[in-house]
Amino acid sequence: MFTGGGSAGHVTVNMALIPRFLGEGWAVEYLGSEDGIEKKLISSFENVLYHGVATGKLRRYLDWKNIIDPFKVVNGVLQAYRLIRKQKPNVLFSKGGFVSVPVVIGAWLNKVPIIIHESDVTPGLANRISIPFATGVCTTFADTEKYLPKSKTYFVGPIIREELKHGNIDRGRAFCQFTDQKPVLLIMGGSLGARQINKSVRAALGYLANRYQIVHLCGKDQIDSSIQSPLYRQFEYIQEELPDLLAMSDIVVSRAGANSIFEFLFLRKPMLLIPLTKEQSRGDQIVNAQSFKASGFCEVLMEEQLNAETLASNIEIIYRNRSTYIHNMNQYEQKDALSSVIELLRRVTK
Numbered sequence: 001m002f003t004g005g006g007s008a009g010h011v012t013v014n015m016a017l018i019p020r021f022l023g024e025g026w027a028v029e030y031l032g033s034e035d036g037i038e039k040k041l042i043s044s045f046e047n048v049l050y051h052g053v054a055t056g057k058l059r060r061y062l063d064w065k066n067i068i069d070p071f072k073v074v075n076g077v078l079q080a081y082r083l084i085r086k087q088k089p090n091v092l093f094s095k096g097g098f099v100s101v102p103v104v105i106g107a108w109l110n111k112v113p114i115i116i117h118e119s120d121v122t123p124g125l126a127n128r129i130s131i132p133f134a135t136g137v138c139t140t141f142a143d144t145e146k147y148l149p150k151s152k153t154y155f156v157g158p159i160i161r162e163e164l165k166h167g168n169i170d171r172g173r174a175f176c177q178f179t180d181q182k183p184v185l186l187i188m189g190g191s192l193g194a195r196q197i198n199k200s201v202r203a204a205l206g207y208l209a210n211r212y213q214i215v216h217l218c219g220k221d222q223i224d225s226s227i228q229s230p231l232y233r234q235f236e237y238i239q240e241e242l243p244d245l246l247a248m249s250d251i252v253v254s255r256a257g258a259n260s261i262f263e264f265l266f267l268r269k270p271m272l273l274i275p276l277t278k279e280q281s282r283g284d285q286i287v288n289a290q291s292f293k294a295s296g297f298c299e300v301l302m303e304e305q306l307n308a309e310t311l312a313s314n315i316e317i318i319y320r321n322r323s324t325y326i327h328n329m330n331q332y333e334q335k336d337a338l339s340s341v342i343e344l345l346r347r348v349t350k
């Protein structure tokens with residue numbers, strides 16, 4: 001049984017693991033929210049039974065929903081407990097996000113072994129709550145070990161979806177109707193889009209479209225239909241064609257969500273990272289971005305400094321020095337994280 005959701009970063013790791021388990025003849029079920037992005041993404045697997053449970057969001061800011069949500073979480077725990085008692089999974093894999101908390105507690109109450117995955121350097125709130133209930137915690141970054149109980153921690157490295165390895169440049173160009181005459185710039189504001197990045201990209205478009213063909217993954221309801229240019233393609237979210245769009249891209253501008261940046265590293269895409277600010281998050285993306293910068297994989301532009309000019313000038317730096325970033329990325333030793341996690345799950349399975 002898998003859980004995780006709220007944003008795609010809490011689902012795509014599960015999507016990398018699920019085909020391997022299905023291929024080995026396991027029955028796979030998913031516990032997520034009743035209407036979150038995980039439901040939509042997991043529906044692409046015909047053979048995975050999806051169960052929705054009530055969820056509350058763990059917010060860091062004042063909101064009247066903070067009063068109601070603890071009750072939803074308790075309700076979610078009861079629903080998850082009952083479902084898990086009925087379905088009797090042998091093991092639970094949790095990728096975090098707020099939906100995972102009731103599921104982890106429900107599994108623990110049923111004595112189901114739990115393996116958690118943390119893809120950021122510093123563990124998120126949902127995972128921090130869940131860790132005491134878990135048998136093991138897999139990490140993407142080696143440094144995360146500092147924040148976790150030693151006996152439970154397994155540094156496995158980044159988990160990359162298999163399909164991302166099979167992108168095709170020509171298919172990507174055909175999809176966007178781009179030519180081979182100009183380099184391609186991919187902009188991805190995390191799985192939910194990023195308004196500030198969208199605004200600056202559009203303000204800099206006159207300059208950028210002179211030099212690049214631009215594909216912009218801008219987030220739900222954030223397409224600006226007043227801009228019509230064959231050099232600028234906007235999509236809310238791309239699922240199936242993402243491998244081809246990545247294959248076709250020369251450089252990337254992105255938020256610094258852990259899964260995205262390791263995908264770019266795996267595919268050797270020089271990147272300009274604009275991490276979520278401390279006001280909007282616990283600051284995990286800033287730490288992720290700094291770690292990549294220290295390895296020479298990217299440049300970092302803080303949102304406080306972001307405007308059309310700084311965006312355009314930083315993109316120029318990335319493009320001009322692209323071979324240096326690629327050289328540095330070639331030094332990165334890729335671990336077979338998928339196999340390590342599968343082996344661990346097998347080992348703890350009841």
Ligand SMILES: CC(=O)N[C@H]1[C@@H](OP(=O)(O)OP(=O)(O)OC[C@H]2O[C@@H](n3ccc(=O)[nH]c3=O)[C@H](O)[C@@H]2O)O[C@H](CO)[C@@H](O)[C@@H]1O
Nearest residue numbers: 007008009010012119120190191217237238257258259260
């Ligand atoms: C706002 C928020 O809470 N962000 C967190 C969230 O980010 P977020 O959900 O954006 O997660 P990531 O950047 O880690 O992963 C996004 C995933 O969505 C995929 N993708 C994205 C856009 C698209 O059009 N198509 C597509 O398939 C990417 O390839 C990637 O696999 O989880 C990350 C991993 O815990 C954290 O580091 C982030 O801080």
